[in-house]
Amino acid sequence: MSSDLEYRVQFSIFIFQVLFLSIMVLCSISCTPKDPRFQQYFVEGEQLYLKNCSNCHQRDGTGLGRVYPPLTKSDFMDNHFDKVACLIKKGSSGPLTVNGVVYVQAMPGVLSLTELEIAEISTYIYNSWGHEKGLVEVKLVNQSLQSCMND
Ligand code: HEC
Numbered sequence: 001m002s003s004d005l006e007y008r009v010q011f012s013i014f015i016f017q018v019l020f021l022s023i024m025v026l027c028s029i030s031c032t033p034k035d036p037r038f039q040q041y042f043v044e045g046e047q048l049y050l051k052n053c054s055n056c057h058q059r060d061g062t063g064l065g066r067v068y069p070p071l072t073k074s075d076f077m078d079n080h081f082d083k084v085a086c087l088i089k090k091g092s093s094g095p096l097t098v099n100g101v102v103y104v105q106a107m108p109g110v111l112s113l114t115e116l117e118i119a120e121i122s123t124y125i126y127n128s129w130g131h132e133k134g135l136v137e138v139k140l141v142n143q144s145l146q147s148c149m150n151d
Contacts, residue, residue, distance in 0.1 A: 038134070038135045041123040042127060045121045045124025046124050049124050052121070053121070053125075056107070057070070061129045066103070067103075068105065069101070071129065072129040072130065075099050076096065077126070081126075085144035086144060086145060088110065089118060089148070089149075090109040090148055090149075091106065091109030092107045115138050116138050118141045118145075119136050122136035
């Protein structure tokens with residue numbers, strides 16, 4: 001009899017542990033705070049990228065030889081995150097070095113883009129092709145732009 005009781009107690013503990021673990025697993029999947037704006041920024045950013053950037057940098061971000069630099073693997077993007085908002089808005093007259101290659105063509109800026117649109121494009125390029133920077137906030141774009149908008 002006592003071993004039967006022991007068995008039942010152990011079985012109840014086992015069931016309790018399984019339930020507890022299931023709850024933990026479910027929670028780690030759905031309770032992680034994932035910013036609901038991420039998906040929206042990424043999707044909008046992709047459309048804006050296709051419209052304003054992919055002519056030169058290509059759909060897949062690989063650029064074009066020594067004429068247009070790549071966005072796929074770019075030490076410039078890694079090291080100058082704070083400059084990219086200005087680059088998108090105001091362009092660059094070169095030269096600019098990416099992964100050791102000097103690019104001399106000018107990149108035209110798109111002055112009509114809003115801060116939200118620049119945040120969306122940045123979210124797209126910084127979370128595609130191996131980049132995983134997460135959501136780029138409008139606030140951050142606003143801060144970055146302060147360094148160049150009065151030039
Ligand atoms: C007319 C072609 C053209 C278009 C359109 C264009 N770029 Fe560029 N981009 C360039 C060139 C050329 C450079 C190098 C600029 C230089 O040498 O000063 C560059 C540089 C860059 C860089 C930094 C270098 C690197 O490879 O990391 C980023 C980031 C970038 N562009 C993103 C964009 C984004 C985002 C858009 C769209 C909003 C865009 N570009 C539109 C031609 C273009």
